[in-house]
Amino acid sequence: MALLFRWLIRIASALILLAVAAFVLAWYFAARSLPDYDATLEVAGLTAPVEIVRDNANVPHIFGQSDADVFYALGLAHAQDRLWQMTMLRRTAQGKLSELYGRRTVEIDTVLRRFDIYTAARNSVGAMDTDTQAALDAYAAGVNAWIAEVNAGARGRGAPEMWLFNHALAPWQPADSVAIVKLMAVQLSGHLEEEVLRARTSLALEDQARLADILPDHPGAGLAALPDFASLVPDLPKVTPGTQMASEITRDPLWPLPPRGLAGASNAWAAGISRSATGSTLLANDPHLGLSAPGLFYLARLELQSGGVIGGTIPGVPLVLTGRNAHLGWGITSSYLDDQDLFIEEVNPADASQYRTPDGWANFVTRDSIIRIKDAPSVTIRLQWTQNGPVLTPDQFDLQEIRPPGHVFALGWTALSHEDTTIQAGMALMRARTVEDGIAAGEDFVAPAQVLTLADRNTIGMKLIGHVPDRDPDHVTKGRMPHFGYIAENRWRGHRPYDDNPGWVAPAGGIVGNTNNKIVEAPFPAHVSHTWGDSQRINRWRGLMQDRRVHTRESFIEAQLDTVSFTARSLLPLIGADLWFTGEAAAEGTPQRLRQEALTLLSEWNGEMNEHLPEPLIYAAWLRALQDRLIRDDLGPLAREYAHVEPLFIERVFRDVDGAAAWCDIRQSAPTETCTDIARLSLDDALVWITETYGDNLESLRWGDAHEATHDHPVLGEAPVLNWFVNIRQSTSGGDNTLMRGRTAGSGPRPFENVHAAVYRGVYDFADPDSSVFITSTGQSGHPLSRYYDDLGELWRRGEYIPMSLDPALARGGAVGITQLRPESD
Structure with missing residues (x-):
């Protein structure tokens, strides 16, 4: 027995030593890819020395003798910190994820191949001016210089993930940067799925008048009544809610198209001199995207020949998308422009290679595409196009629910342009000095359409940028539901003139702002959109702006971090009107007593979605259960598609x-x-769910326990053990309809997790530009072992910022490293 015990001890000790050795070895190889920010590198393709000064938040300040060299260094800095993220963005746009992940991502690759955005990106490079092409070439050379350094210096394959998903790393191309911008359009667009859902809901509802309730128009000018989908497509059988199948809302974290309610969102506002206490203008911006680790945005400062530029970039793209230079600041918000249409194309019953047009039958344009799959045979798919756009298969986007026999669907979308000059517009914007210059730069912007908010030292302005489809006034569905592509009135006639895009310069009220709300009341087709991203936050914003005669940087920050829900304040008195303080006292421990306690808490609540309070959780659970009870019997399984509460529906x-x-x-x-x-x-219902999930002591509940921000690694976030290292979870305030927006998941076992929020916040004061501030949601590095992986995340959670200065001395004074780039010697 003693001998057996000794051997068991030896075996256990050996296993522990092997585990420790394996851990140390894995740590060593993973740490090899951490860059040395104090290195001096000789690199090919550089024309003169460049300095990359990384300040104490690891924000690179890049100083070079030409713009091309500066963009080169930005490409190298992006690759140093976010090479894996850049690689995944490129692979997603190319439809090549399955080469790494196998069958798991075949559906994703299939959808992106049908969109064919990478071909459109390659063709768009040639549509840009020579300066933009030179910047794209220089940026690509910088990325490739770091890849060469990784290969030559055995730097851990460039990122820890490369050890797990090892595959040849292709050189970066200018088209890759254009494709990532187009991928952003994929992630910010939701009209395709909105059209399908409207059609499916129309088929499910017996009373078509109720369609305007569950999918309401935002307040403003009304629309003429539209036909129901069944009358548009008489051959389609009426679907009853009891038998209708609804797609699951949960999706692979790698899926690039957002679920309904989780497309892009943002806030931006500016105050002119008349409404500013500082003597100059103010601008605030916080773009909202899906949370991830690392976050999508990366802070950088570029010293161009036209002057310094600082703000938020996206790794893979040589642009400061939101930020400022010495003279002008700009912010972006999702416009919700209706830039997508689904066309129902009739296939020739005598020849499946043809479809019907206003002028007769025409041939589909076709091309085969091979999807290579790890550990499985390759799959060849047949791509098709009509004059209206690429053909989608019925198994995508629930199209099988609304497809009439003998027809296919084609997608019209501005983001599929082969002459996309969006990056060219961004280059001009970085060099602009006035609001008028910034608006002029927006003319070359194609997609994703944005509302551009601008402030120079004297003036503020706002402009919708992006191509607006030119639709016929006699369009059958006004672009709200799929429609027949062979009807001439349903087809696009190009895009509307840029001058027709809504815009304002130096408004009389002295303030402009956008929270994805309806920005214009105009009849179709000048309407911009029927579907907007916000009808609630704008009310709170309007109050905060008008409560003060003049504003400061601090009041703009206060508004950016505001967590009071206008929705809660307006809906609770409606839905609880007959419940407050009614009924007899109930015994302790009964459902009636719990309901009375909940109503008492809500009656004394001011609507602040504070992470430490119980009331936001009770309110959110009540509204969620209420909408489900209202629609479940009418829509059946389709009710699952309405994962987020629609306040306008509850009010109606x-x-x-x-x-x-x-x-x-x-x-x-x-x-x-x-x-x-x-x-x-x-x-x-809500209290039963709360009791089962969090307990029945209502006063001890915390909204932050349910409303955790989920900055999850899209690949390793679900892997056991590794998820402890790569995921970032934080208790957060805010909610679906607060200015400090923390959009909830809406479905799943934790429906109130914060999955979509501000990935960047910036506030710029042009009375003292170097007092401007900004922050991102995680950190600069995409390397889980880097101290810069999540260091900004805690500041972000607490509502704190870091300085946004163009002063080189300040950057050098607290520098954590200075990388010297030298042209490679002959």
């Missing part, structure tokens, strides 16, 4: 706008339920 129901209170009656039950009944039952 409880105010009985145009008979919307009909949603409160459960169709399958004999009694006639009132909205008060449904409000009470849904509150009980």
Whole structure:
């Protein structure tokens, strides 16, 4: 027995030593890819020495003797810190993820191959002016210089992930940068799925008048009534809610198209001199995207020949997308422009290679594309195009639910342009000195369409930038639902003139702003969009702006971090109108007592979505359960697609706008339920869920426990053990409808996780530009072993910022490293 025990001890000790050795070895190889920021490198393709000064937040300040050398160094800096992220963005755009991940990503690759954005990106490079092409070439050379350094210096393959997903790393090309911008359009666009959902909902509803409730128009000018989808497509069978299949909302973290409600969002506002206490203008911007580790944005400063530029960049793209130079600041917000249309194309029954056009039958343009799959045979797919755009297969985007027999769907989309000069517009914007210059630069912007907010030292302005489809006023569905591509009135006629895009310069009120709200009240086709990203935050923003006669940098920061929900303040009195302080006292431990305690807490709450309070969780769970009860009996499984609460829908129901209170009656039950009944039952539903998940002590609940920010690694975030190193989780305030927006997941076991929020915040004061501040959601490095992987994340969570200065002395004074780049000697 003693001998056996000794051998067990020896074996256990050996296993522990082997585990420790394996851990140390893995750590060593992973750490090899950490860059040395104090290195001197001789690199090919550089014309003169360049300095990359990294300040105490690891923000690179790049100083060179030509713009080409500066962009070269930016490419090298991006690759040093985010090579894996850049590689994944490029592979996603190319539709080549399956070469690394196998069958898991075949569907993703198939969708991106059908969009064919990489071909469009290659062709777009030639459409840009020579200066932009030179910048793209220089940037690509800088990325490739770091890849060469990794290969020559055995630097751990450039990123720890490369050890797990080893594959040949192709040289960076100018088209790769253009493709990443187009990929951003993929991630920011939602009109395709919105059209499909509207059509599916129209088929499911017996009363078509109720479509305007669940998919409401935002307040403003009304629209003429549209036909229901069944009358547009009479051959399509009516689908009953009980049998209709709904797609699952949960998707692979690598899936580039956002679920409904999680497309791009943002805030931006500016104050002119008349509304500023500083004597000059102010500008604030915080773009909202899906949270990830690392975050999408990367801070950088470029010293161009036209002067310094500093702000947020996206690794892989040689642009400061949001930021400032010495004279001008600019911010971007998702415009929600309706830049996508689904065309129903009739296939020739006598010849499947043809489809119907206004002028008769025409041949599909076709091309085969091979998807190579790791550890599996390659798959060849047949790509098709009509005059309206690429053909999508019925198994994508739930198109099988609405496809009439003998037809296919083609996608019209401005982002698929082969003459995309968006990067050229960004280059001009970085060099602009006035609001007028910035607006002029926006003319070359194609996609993704944005609302550009501008401030120079004296003036503020705003302009919708991006190509706006030119639709016929007689368009059958006004672009809201799929429509037949052979009807001439349904087809695009190019894009509208840039001068027609909505814009404002030096408004009389002295303030401009956008929270993805409706920006123009104009009849179709000058309407911009039927679907907007916000109808709630704008109300809180308007109040905060008008509460002060003049503003400061601090008041703009305060607004950016505001967590009061206008939605909660306006809806709770409606849905609880007949419940507050009613009924007899209930016994301790009963559902009735718990409901009374919840109502008491909510009655004394000011609507602040603070992470430390219980009321936001009770309110959010109640609203979620309420919407589900209202729509589940009418929509059946399709109700799962409505994962986020639509405040305008709840308001219409409880105010009985145009008979919307009909949603409160459960169709399958004999009694006639009132909205008060449904409000009470849904509150009980919410409290049952809260009790099962967090316990029945309501006062001890914390919104932040449910509303964790999920900065997850898109590849390793679900891997056991590794997820402890690569994921960043934080308790956060805010919610779906607050200015400090923390959009919730909406579905799954943790529906209130914060999955979509500000990935960048910046506030610029042109009375003292170097007092401007900014922050990103994680850190500069994409390397989990770097101290710069998550160092900015805690500042971001607490609502803190770092300086945004163009003063070289300040950057050098706190530098954590200075990289010297030297032209390679002959």
